[in-house]
Amino acid sequence: MKSKHTTFRPGWLMGWLVVGVVAVTAVFIAPVHATDITVTTTADEVNSDGDCSLREAVIAANGDTAVDACPAGNGADTIILPAGEFIFSLAGSSENGALTGDLDILDDLTIIGAGANDTFINANNLDRVFEILNSSQVRLVRLTARGGNSGIVSGGNTRLSGGTTLTLEFVRISDTAVDTSAALYVINGATLNIYTSRIENNLSGGIFVQGGGVVVVYNSSISGNVNAVGSGAGLSSGGTVTLVNSTLSGNSAGFSGGAINSSGTFNLYNVTVAQNTGGTSGVAGSGAGISLVGGTAVLRNSIVADNVLATGGPSVDCAGTIVSEGYNLIETQTGCTITGDTTTNILGQDPMLDVLGGNGGGTQTHALLAGSPAINAANPGGCLDGHNTLLTTDQRAYRRNGTCDIGAFEANSPGPATPTPTLTATATNTLPPTATATPTLTSTSTATPTRTPSPTGTTVPPTSTSTATPTRTPSPTGTTVPPTSTSTATPTRTPSPTGTFLPPTSTPTRTPSPTGTLVPPTSTATATPTRTAGPTATATATLLPGVTPTATPDPSQTADFFVYLPFVIR
Numbered sequence: 001m002k003s004k005h006t007t008f009r010p011g012w013l014m015g016w017l018v019v020g021v022v023a024v025t026a027v028f029i030a031p032v033h034a035t036d037i038t039v040t041t042t043a044d045e046v047n048s049d050g051d052c053s054l055r056e057a058v059i060a061a062n063g064d065t066a067v068d069a070c071p072a073g074n075g076a077d078t079i080i081l082p083a084g085e086f087i088f089s090l091a092g093s094s095e096n097g098a099l100t101g102d103l104d105i106l107d108d109l110t111i112i113g114a115g116a117n118d119t120f121i122n123a124n125n126l127d128r129v130f131e132i133l134n135s136s137q138v139r140l141v142r143l144t145a146r147g148g149n150s151g152i153v154s155g156g157n158t159r160l161s162g163g164t165t166l167t168l169e170f171v172r173i174s175d176t177a178v179d180t181s182a183a184l185y186v187i188n189g190a191t192l193n194i195y196t197s198r199i200e201n202n203l204s205g206g207i208f209v210q211g212g213g214v215v216v217v218y219n220s221s222i223s224g225n226v227n228a229v230g231s232g233a234g235l236s237s238g239g240t241v242t243l244v245n246s247t248l249s250g251n252s253a254g255f256s257g258g259a260i261n262s263s264g265t266f267n268l269y270n271v272t273v274a275q276n277t278g279g280t281s282g283v284a285g286s287g288a289g290i291s292l293v294g295g296t297a298v299l300r301n302s303i304v305a306d307n308v309l310a311t312g313g314p315s316v317d318c319a320g321t322i323v324s325e326g327y328n329l330i331e332t333q334t335g336c337t338i339t340g341d342t343t344t345n346i347l348g349q350d351p352m353l354d355v356l357g358g359n360g361g362g363t364q365t366h367a368l369l370a371g372s373p374a375i376n377a378a379n380p381g382g383c384l385d386g387h388n389t390l391l392t393t394d395q396r397a398y399r400r401n402g403t404c405d406i407g408a409f410e411a412n413s414p415g416p417a418t419p420t421p422t423l424t425a426t427a428t429n430t431l432p433p434t435a436t437a438t439p440t441l442t443s444t445s446t447a448t449p450t451r452t453p454s455p456t457g458t459t460v461p462p463t464s465t466s467t468a469t470p471t472r473t474p475s476p477t478g479t480t481v482p483p484t485s486t487s488t489a490t491p492t493r494t495p496s497p498t499g500t501f502l503p504p505t506s507t508p509t510r511t512p513s514p515t516g517t518l519v520p521p522t523s524t525a526t527a528t529p530t531r532t533a534g535p536t537a538t539a540t541a542t543l544l545p546g547v548t549p550t551a552t553p554d555p556s557q558t559a560d561f562f563v564y565l566p567f568v569i570r
Contacts, residue, residue, distance in 0.1 A: 035073050037061060038080045044089040046099060054079070054086045054121070058098045062106040076108035081143060083118035088147075091126045101127035102150075106134045113143030116172045116198075116362075122147040125177055128155050132190075135163035142170045149177035155185035156204050160213075162189035170362070171197040178203035182227070182236065188212035196397075198363055199234075200224045206234045206251065211264060213239035219395050221247045221364035223356060228254045231291060232261025234276065238295075242267040244385045245395040247365050247408045248289075249356045252277040256319065257291030258307060266290075266297040269385045270378070270394070272366050272407040273304045274353055279311040286335050292320025298340075298386075299324055301378040303407040305331035305351045327378045329406050349373045351407070360416075361396025365409045374406035393417050 037060055041051040046059065052070040060066060061073035092100025102123065113119025121143060123129045128150040132138050148157035156176035160166050166184075171194075176183040182205035186192050192207070194217045199206045206225035209215050215237065227233040234251035235241060241264070248259040249272070258276030260266060278288035289307030290297060297320070304317045319335035326341040329351050338345070352372035359365045368374055383391040383404040393399055398413040405411055 034075045035061070035071055035077045036080060037070050037073065037077060039082065039086075040069065042084045042086050044087060046090070054081065055090070055098055055103065058103045058105065058109075061109050062098060062104070064107075073107070076110070076137070078110045078112060081111060081113045081119045081121075083114040085120040085122055087122045088124045088126050093127065096131065096133060102129060102131050105130060105132050105136050105138050108137045110139040110141065111143065112141045115142050116144045116170055119143040121145045123149065123157075125149045128153075128157055128159060130158040131155065132158070132160050132164040132166055134161075137165045139167045139169065140171050141168075144172040144174065146173070146175040147177075148175075148183065149180050151180060154181045154187075154208070155183075156180040156202065157183035159185045160187055160190035160192060162187045165191040165193070167193040167195070168197045169195045173197070173199045173206075174201045176202035176204055178226075178228075180204045182206060182208035183225075184208070186210060186213035186215060186239065188239075190214075192216070194218070194220050196220060196362060198223070200364070202226070205230065205232065205236060207236070208232075209235070209237035209239040209241060209264070211238035213237070215239065215241045217241070217243045217246050219245045219361070219363065219397065221249070221356075221395075222259070223247065223250045223364050225251045227252075231255040231278075232257040232259075234259040236261045237266070238262070238264045240265045240267075242269075242386055243271045244269045245271070245391060245393070245408050247272045247274075247356070247363070247395060249273075249275050249364065249366060252310075253279075255279065256287050256293075258288050260290045260297075261287075261293065262291070262295035262297065263293045264295045266292075266295065267386050268297065268299045268302045270300070270383050270391055270404070270406075270408055271302045272353075272409065273302070273317075274306045274351070274366055275356065276307045277310050278307070278316075279309040286316060287319030288316050290318040290320070290322075292318075292322070295320070297322050299328045299330075301327045301383050301404070301406050303329045303351050303353075303374060305329060306353060307332075327406060329374050329377070344379075346373055346377060346406070359396060359409070360398060363395060365395055366407070368405060368407070368409055368411040370411075372405075372411065375411045376403040376405060378404045378406045 037052065037057045039052050039054050039057050041053050043051075043053055044055055045053045046056055046067070048068050050069055052060075052068060056067040056070045057079045060070040061077040061079060064073045064075075066072040088101070090100045095101075096104045096106070098104040103121075119142065121129055123145075124147050126149070128148045129145040130138075130140075145157055148155075150156050150159070153159075157173050158166065164187075173183050183199065183202040184192060184207045186207070186209040188210040189212055191214045192209075194215070196219045198220065199222045201224045203226050205227040206222050207215065215235075222234045225233045227236070230236070231253050233253040234248045236257070237260075241262070243266070251258050253261070253276075256278050258278045259273045273289045276289050278286075278291070288309050289304050297318075299322055306315070307317045308315050315332045316335045317330060317332045321337045321339060322330075324338050324340040324342055324345055326344040329346040329349065330336065330338070331348065331350060333347055351374045352369040354367040354369055356364050356366055359367050380403045383400060385391055391400065391404070394405075394410040394413065395408040396413075397416055398410055399415065399417045400410050401412050401414060
């Protein structure tokens with residue numbers, strides 16, 4: 001019996017392989033772009049009158065479907081809010097579709113305003129402002145959210161359900177009603193990131209964190225919050241809270257912990273806790289500043305001073321066990337047990353703080369008066385955060401000078417930091433992504449775009465006549481920040497300790513277009529920028545009217561959003 005032989009023809013096989021790869025590429029590598037939804041009316045409405053309201057924009061983003069004049073969302077969308085006040089008028093409850101009451105967010109979303117002094121979302125005492133659901137990753141940027149009232153339900157201003165993440169950048173959360181819940185309510189398993197923002201003047205407390213919740217606060221102020229019938233007016237937590245270069249001041253609790261009440265874990269690095277009040281309901285609480293109820297607090301290079309009990313008696317700045325990592329100033333430690341590195345602490349001295357005010361940086365700080373024992377008294381090896389990353393600036397993004405000062409404020413700073421790269425104009429109302437890692441962007445692009453922002457903050461990606469071969473490492477949220485440079489320099493950016501991108505701090509030159517959209521630049525220049533995440537901030541945002549800080553303008557914030565699909569072969 002003869003055997004049958006089959007001749008292998010490599011050319012024939014390779015031809016079919018090429019066709020297959022082309023077919024797979026054509027079918028599976030289709031670009032997917034999130035949608036920019038620009039709000040065109042301040043009215044609170046869901047109808048078909050030919051415009052796009054904030055509520056309609058949220059519904060369009062949630063359902064990836066067009067609503068009135070709002071285009072359909074597509075994944076991690078961006079809503080762009082112009083200046084103005086967006087006042088809720090559609091009362092209602094017991095629904096999570098954003099149709100009435102609060103704005104329910106069901107998918108990954110960024111909302112960008114024109115500035116915290118220009119864009120206001122006002123719940124008008126009808127409900128809270130936001131509820132974040134479905135493990136969504138949400139960012140609020142350059143806006144004020146106020147006027148929340150959730151009644152007896154948690155989250156007076158914003159409620160984060162388990163598995164969600166909310167990041168605030170250049171945001172003010174304020175004026176939550178009395179006899180409701182803390183303004184920001186972090187459910188077990190949720191994460192709240194706060195950068196260069198102000199949590200203030202909320203009448204049922206500032207932030208509440210359930211056990212298992214995580215809060216990270218950088219370069220921010222928590223002030224003027226009141227919890228007349230409870231503890232922890234500024235921040236009450238059973239979870240894990242880390243504060244860096246931040247101030248808690250002027251908070252007032254009915255019982256203990258005017259600033260902080262904790263049964264969980266607190267980490268304070270170059271933080272100022274001052275002029276808070278406990279015991280305002282006639283019941284003397286312990287720890288007018290910090291009260292630890294079975295929890296622990298780690299302090300490094302921090303001030304705890306000038307906190308008082310409203311019911312009289314001696315000042316009690318803290319109560320519970322504090323683990324010192326050195327170079328703290330604690331004025332009255334009567335109620336505290338201090339362990340760890342105690343030899344470098346300053347105890348029993350007045351830090352000589354000025355009143356809380358706008359000293360630059362857009363947030364509220366206590367300046368150190370001349371002769372303060374906190375000046376040049378922090379760790380001579382440098383002020384470090386919990387990741388042992390050097391803090392080269394203070395809360396205001398002003399440079400630390402020589403041996404850094406204890407607390408959030410650097411008294412003899414030479415001024416705002418100068419970024420390593422020289423960046424030109426960046427888009428108004430756009431921002432860096434909040435990552436939980438420190439991605440590195442390396443690009444061989446030869447483009448040198450110059451961006452012209454629009455009043456609405458819509459960003460049109462730059463175009464280039466050169467050939468670019470970018471290699472981008474996306475952030476965990478799936479967004480990537482392309483370089484924006486007008487120099488041939490190779491800038492190096494210092495990553496933020498938490499792995500989130502901190503905004504660059506150049507002073508932008510902004511030219512709004514008459515049509516409200518960014519004019520895409522063209523370029524033939526050659527640059528090979530190599531960027532690492534998170535430059536040290538240098539400029540600041542002014543959040544409250546009536547305050548005249550010595551700061552430079554808001555830090556420039558740049559971001560373009562890209563979505564990369566994997567190469568799939570079936």
